[in-house]
Amino acid sequence: MDGARKDMHYPAVATPDPTNTPHVTADFLAAGEFRCGPAYRTWRAQGTEDWLVIYTVAGAGRIVGRDGGAHRLAEGEAVLYEPGAHHDYSTDPDPGRWHLLWAHFQPRNTWLPWLRWPQFRPGTGLCRLPENESRKAVRGALSRMVRLSRRTHRMAEPLAVNALEEALLWMAEAVGGGEWLGLDPRVRAAIDLLTREVATPFRADAIARACGLSPSRLSHLFKRETGMSLQQAADQARVRQAKHLLAYTDLPIQDVAGACGFESAFYFSRRFRRATGNSPSAFRERMRGGRTGTGDGEDPAAHEPRLGD
Incomplete structure (x- = not known):
């Protein structure tokens, strides 16, 4: 339509003089x-x-x-x-x-x-x-x-x-300053790939190729703009997805590892423990109101040193 119709009573009507425009307060x-x-x-x-x-x-x-x-x-x-x-x-x-x-x-x-x-x-x-x-x-x-x-x-x-x-x-x-929107578009593309394809094994060269950059150039740019490496960002996205699967599904630990792009339950458990301080099984129990702790027998990394120690 070309203009406000006479019967438009909400939220406004055409009023040439400053008289109060009727309205209806929204319940929600x-x-x-x-x-x-x-x-x-x-x-x-x-x-x-x-x-x-x-x-x-x-x-x-x-x-x-x-x-x-x-x-x-x-x-x-x-x-x-x-x-x-x-x-x-x-x-x-x-x-x-x-x-x-x-x-x-x-x-x-x-x-x-x-x-x-x-x-x-x-x-x-x-x-x-x-x-x-x-x-x-x-x-x-x-x-x-x-x-x-x-x-x-x-x-x-x-x-x-x-x-x-x-x-x-x-x-x-x-x-608020547009932190996400202020990132280089190629860095945003890399983050989108990492969060969308968590089940795909991490390969920096494949991500760089999809973003139109060399692996070294993307790594430098990504670190400069986000403060973390591509590997750290990938692990963060995978652990986030793993938390969701552990909390809301009954998938075995091995299947959660595969769904989050980890090559083995052993490697997944080490990465998960490093990020959260809990084993995958202990995290699942805690989220479901069970006991807390990290020493459960189902965790393949329960008796291994943590990465970064």
Whole structure:
């Protein structure tokens, strides 16, 4: 559609004068997608009782603070309103159109650290996503959130909330300095390979070839940007996967070792003990509420010295 329709009552309607725009406070999540024309405007003196995030897909919006200060919300930018924050947003006159994705939500407690955005005005945060995978990921997650929020099956709302959570995580990464996004793309590619293919035996030359670098160049670059070696990163990813399999499956230790790319249960147990201080069997028992300790007979490395000793 070309602009905000007259019957759009949530979260906003076209209001040329600054009169309070009606709204419905979300119990947990209410979401949507608008393509607005030049007449679109929302104004709420006292904001809402929930949080509101608005992301510009195309065109531009204009947000105004209580003091009259304004900011052009360009493509790839998002605004986050805290409960009670002043709302004044509209289609920017240039280009006179605004395609936006929005969500009113009540955050889980675990989300609150992700909502500390740089402040445009008190209670109003701004996030500009760089033109890389984060922008594509946020748009994809928010679009999925909107689609799911319109469905009626039992799991639709939890899935929509998960999609919003994904978008907020990407935006938190962007406003927090973008540690992951700041890595060299070839280092990110190597990390993706190491975490995605934990069952494949570690070979630095194969990883380097997939990243378009020589093994020595990748090793130097990876160490410089992450502070660890490729082997250490591979072991970290494998141990993480092994913890999951030990805690949530009944796979024998030998099978867990194979599923995590270790050549033998003996080598796996040594690496696992070095990383966690527990043998695989002892870790499984501890996670399931059993006894703790490292001296169990099923561990092939129970009587071997630990690596690095």
